[in-house]
Amino acid sequence: MNKPLRRIAIFCGLLVLTLLIRDNWLQYVQADELKEDEHNRRVAIERYASPRGDIIVDGKAITSHATTEGDFKYKRTYKDGAMWAPVTGYVSQAYGATQLEAIDDGILTGNDDRLFFRNTLDMITGEKREGGNVVTTLNAAAQKAAYDGLKKQGAKGAVVAIEPSTGKILSMASYPSYDPTTIAGSDNAAGEAWNRLQKKNNPDDPMLNRALREVYPPGSTFKVVTAAAALEHGLYKSADEKTDSPLPWTMPGTTTELKNEGNLPCEDATLREALRVSCNTVFGKVGYDLGNDDMLETAKKFGFTEEQFVPVRSSASVFSDDMNDSQVALSSIGQYNTAATPLQMAMVTSAIANNGTLMKPYMVDALQAPNLDTIEKTDPEEMSKPLSADNAQILQSMMETVVKDGTGTNAQIDGVTVGGKTGTAQHGVDNSENPYAWFISYAKTDDGSSPVAVAVVIEDENAVRDDISGGGLAAPIAKDVMEAVIDSKK
């Protein structure tokens, strides 16, 4: 009987060999794939096993952490979470991470490859892994001014402020907002908070980052882009030459007259005067005279039609490339298809204030290792040059007139030169929905440099459909933000 016994022994050996091969397949060949599978809870357990690094504004952390029950040890907490939510995004044990928290997740959790050497060292010395910090460009005072201003209005809206000379984002507020701390955990409370914040349960959609992700018709604020196009393409050479602008003006190819808001002195008005009182006829005609291609070229140079990464992605602002004459005319006064994110309009303002050079907007100044060594520093970068320095200064003087004795007087600041433009955009079928009140502006110090450019948009049911509302509702917020930036520089 021993021959079959030996064969059975070989058979049993093969059984064990099969198991060993399978084990090698699982724990060696497939190990990494299984280990890093998104559904493998260990990934999340590891992720929340140590406190996350912080997001820093003006040298102070706007984030912190708390311990939680269960197998996730730490959760994120936020100071003034609602105010900072458009900057930070959220990171939740149950719902993942978005925006800055997601983009710089590697640094914040300490898993980034650039921390590899340190992590390996920690593993040997038995130190616990730590996360690094994300240092932002934001200005706490400006952010507070922006958020408080929106909150006081109580209407949906957003503010973006940029430092024109560098592209640093100083303020990015959205209202209504949400406190990401409430959804940071994985308990029932977090789940309920999450459900309450979802758009289907909350028509205000508080988790929408309006500063980056919502496009609004820019209305009359777009006229500065049209004016820039007119100067750049040589249609008009100065702010004070008479334009060829009939009143009333019937849009080419239609029988529709383009209307101004009220009885404005727009016939053959200079660009300065037309911007001051916000003539639709003048800028509509300018856009028509330039044509779709020239308008699009200038709009693109300001950043239209492209998503921006600051590094959080913003929606692409819209200026169409296939319009007929009347559509170009309407688009040139910020209507028809034209739509812009608040970030986009802040970029437009910032380029004008920076003498025609558009700096790439960014909000992460540096990434720090856990011991505060700088791992990566963002340097200001020129993005494009939408208009020449001379033309930029012409446009600046026009915008300063708007604030001095035009529709934007609410933005005046004592001892500071301010240039701006109001806007009210109608939307909805037959303009049935609430109009948007816009204000874009910059401040200029005595040496001619500009510390801040800002764009404010408010969706307000009380806004009347004229430019006054842009000046009335949005301009005071812009003013507060600019003041906050100027004060913090002193």
Place this chain on the structure above:
Amino acid sequence: MSSTTNPSTHHTSTIGAIGAPSRRNTELALLVFAVLIPVFAYANVGLAINDEVPAGLLSYGFGLGLLAGVGHLVVRKFAPYADPLLLPLATLLNGLGLVAIWRLDQSELLQDIKQAGTAAPRQLMYTAMGIALFVAVMIFLKDHRVLQRYTYISMVTALFLLLLPLVPGLGKNIYGAKIWIQVGSFSIQPGEFAKIVLAIFFAGYLMVKRDALALASRRFMGLYLPRGRDLGPILVVWMVSILILVFETDLGTSLLFFGMFVIMLYVATERTSWIVFGLMMSAVGAVGVASFEPHIQQRVDAWLDPMREFMLSRANQVGHSEQAMQALWAFGSGGTLGTGWGQGHSELIRFAANSDFILATFGEELGLAGLMALLLLYALIVERGVRTALAARDPFGKLLAIGLSGAFALQVFVVAGGVMGLIPLTGMTMPFLAYGGSSVIANWALIGILLRISDTARRPAPAAPANPDAEMTQVVRP
């Protein structure tokens, strides 16, 4: 362990060298390691989880040491020539199992869902009961050939045990497999005991019938085809296995019993045709049943696509379980060297984490290296069992030893293969490692019987036989 002085007969093939050293001191030395390794592992778990050496270290080490010591003394007294490796191997596996069970007891998640918490003390108690049964086998089973007398009683007992889970009110359905019975607060898996009793029956039966089954056959295409009426026994066992599969819906148990029978039949008859028949019949049976039994189908689906099964379970689909995928993640997360004792997250498997799925804990925390070592420990047990079968001088002993070791190997393969996703999951448990009284107690009895057979095999022959011819009758065919 001295006497190599007996120069007596040179037998042809048996390895149980006459006058071989008893190797009891080797066993004792190995047992010291088999107790120390789990004790260190236990300390390791405590340090990893609570940053302190666990309070129960001494009593635990003492308990395991005492049980191993009792086992050793009994073997020394009643089976001095028994195989020296089996007892230490079983002790080591049992000890490591206790550590892993205690480690899972510390998991708050498993405590919350009542899957662990006080399992380790109970398992220690089961181990004591297992050793007690082992001691009883050693003391009362003076010669394994006695078991031959109980061939048909064994058959009845085995059928009774196998059918117990089907008795209404007694049987318990755990995740679809009906292989448990509930007595008071105890869950018992009668299949574990049936495994041994069936081996006794098959050995006794085949010893008598082997000639008829082996010789009366026709040759066809290089295979010896058995006569129709000789197909009877294998058909009956096959039918019973199919019935188990259909009514107890457990592929593993069914495969184990049928496989054990085919192995013993092959050894008894030396006819390869039985293996071919066996493989064909199990394939037909498994595929046939799987085609209409939803629970088996679901196990197969879960095996083919564990991720889909995980998603269905997450979507709260009734009857689906995320265990299979969780086990794979546990293995993968362990990687080559593992996370170290107490630092993995195998508790995520939740249900049966410390029983059916305990291998995943070893895989995650000891890694590929540790798990391969563990599988080799099992391989060693099987190897010692097969060696015992080779050494045994009587056909009944040979058949019983190969039946028990073959079943042991099949069980290890079916359970480990199931947990590692090599084959569909079954409801059986890893011998000695897994939490569960039936398994521990039955497997200690199995080791006891193997030790008894090996003792008989290696025991020096009684002084020079009176009649040399009589000795010749002991020669076993190579």
